[in-house]
Structure formats: structure tokens, C-alpha cells
Amino acid sequence: AQSVTQPDIHITVSxxxxxELRCNYSYGATPYLFWYVQSxxxxxxxxxxxxxxxTLVQGIKGFEAEFKRSQSSFNLRKPSVHWSDxxxxxxxxxxxxxxxxxxxxxxxxxxxx
Amino acid sequence: xAGVTQTPRYLIKTRGQQVTLSCSPISGHRSVSWYQQTxxxxxxxxxxxxxxxxxxxxxxxxxxxGRQFSNSRSEMNVSTLELGDSALxxxxxxxxxxxxxxxxxxxxxxxxxxVL
Numbered sequence: 001a002q003s004v005t006q007p008d009i010h011i012t013v014s015x016x017x018x019x020e021l022r023c024n025y026s027y028g029a030t031p032y033l034f035w036y037v038q039s040x041x042x043x044x045x046x047x048x049x050x051x052x053x054x055t056l057v058q059g060i061k062g063f064e065a066e067f068k069r070s071q072s073s074f075n076l077r078k079p080s081v082h083w084s085d086x087x088x089x090x091x092x093x094x095x096x097x098x099x100x101x102x103x104x105x106x107x108x109x110x111x112x113x
Numbered sequence: 114x115a116g117v118t119q120t121p122r123y124l125i126k127t128r129g130q131q132v133t134l135s136c137s138p139i140s141g142h143r144s145v146s147w148y149q150q151t152x153x154x155x156x157x158x159x160x161x162x163x164x165x166x167x168x169x170x171x172x173x174x175x176x177x178x179g180r181q182f183s184n185s186r187s188e189m190n191v192s193t194l195e196l197g198d199s200a201l202x203x204x205x206x207x208x209x210x211x212x213x214x215x216x217x218x219x220x221x222x223x224x225x226x227x228v229l
Contacts (some may be wrong), residue, residue, distance in 0.1 A: 043222045101218065
């Protein structure tokens with residue numbers, strides 16, 4: 001079964017610093033991959049998604065992610081974080097008959113001044 | 114246009130009771146999915162409805178059920194509540210219900226259920 005792993009439970013970054021959140025997938029073929037963000041008290045919002053083609057995907061809010069088949073990774077990056085980026089971030093992959101998403105365990109991001 | 118709305122936003126129940134949660138999808142969306150989010154288990158898929166029919170069901174006991182109405186609004190019901198049912202229940206909608214990677218799934222803010 002397709003699955004994703006987020007090895008970092010909690011990351012703390014200074015405002016203005018760069019950010020990289022890790023996501024590893026387990027699937028033989030080229031997967032479809034998603035990154036979602038959940039702000040406190042909010043539902044999930046799609047940041048970006050990868051289907052095929054260019055391995056560097058641009059998303060909303062200045063985020064990007066790079067698909068690396070050799071490392072089975074789809075890491076989320078942002079060059080300079082803002083205090084408003086504090087949230088929980090989830091990597092996800094479609095499974096079942098592709099009608100549902102399977103999420104990673106999430107990475108909670110804390111921003112310090 | 115209005116997003117996915119869920120009511121109520123917060124709910125407190127006691128063990129053994131039952132609860133019904135409501136989800137109104139984005140106008141024009143026909144597919145509604147439900148997820149349970151807990152600190153221990155993370156986000157888990159409950160079920161998906163499309164055109165009033167349940168298409169997929171996750172690995173949850175029969176106490177968890179749902180339905181979808183002709184206007185695409187959906188309800189989920191949990192009977193005989195257990196302490197472990199305390200969670201954030203998220204609803205998500207998408208337009209046509211084709212495979213999930215082909216169209217964006219929009220999530221509501223969730224209903225936080227506390228079972229005492």
C-alpha cells in the first residue's frame with residue numbers, strides 16, 4: 001500500500017530563516033504527492049501537488065517541493081519563513097481506488113522571533 | 114464563494130450517547146469525504162459519498178455511519194460513543210468525484226468532539 005512518512009514531529013525555525021520539511025514515500029511507481037497545511041483551528045489547505053513532469057513544484061504562500069525518486073522523497077521548502085507559517089504540515093498520497101488521501105503523521109512548525 | 118462548512122464546531126457528549134455531525138460542501142461539489150483526526154492515530158479516512166452513495170469506507174467500526182442528501186450535504190453519525198471517539202472530524206468536498214489526484218479536495222474547519 002502506498003504510504004508517506006514524515007520523520008520530524010516538531011521543527012522550530014527562526015523567522016526569516018529557510019525551511020525544509022521532510023516527506024518520504026513508499027511506492028514502486030511514480031506516486032502522486034500532496035502537501036497540506038493546517039493552521040490552528042482551521043481545516044486543511046492544499047499547498048501544492050505533484051503528478052508528473054517537473055520535479056520542482058511551486059505552491060501557494062511561497063512554498064515549493066522537490067520530488068526525488070532516488071531518495072523517495074518529496075520535501076517541502078520555503079526560503080524565508082514568516083510567523084504566519086506556524087502550523088502543522090501534512091504530506092499525503094492518494095490510495096484506495098484513488099478516492100481517498102493517506103496522510104503522514106504531520107510536522108508541527110514553530111516560528112521563533 | 115463559501116467554503117466547506119461544518120456544524121457544530123464543538124460538541125461534548127458522554128459515553129454511550131450518539132452524535133450527528135453535519136457538512137455542507139462547496140456549492141456544486143458532489144463528493145464529500147470524512148476524516149477523523151486524533152493525536153495518536155493522525156488523520157484517518159472514514160468514508161466518502163458521491164451522489165448520495167457511499168463509495169468507499171475506511172477501517173472503522175459499524176458505529177460510524179454517514180449519508181448524503183440530494184443537495185450533497187452530508188451527515189455522519191457515531192452511535193454508542195466511546196472515549197476514544199474524541200477527535201476532530203473533518204469533512205472535505207470536491208467537484209466531480211473523479212480520482213482524488215485530479216481535483217483539489219477542500220476541507221472544512223472540522224467539528225471537535227469530546228466524549229466524557
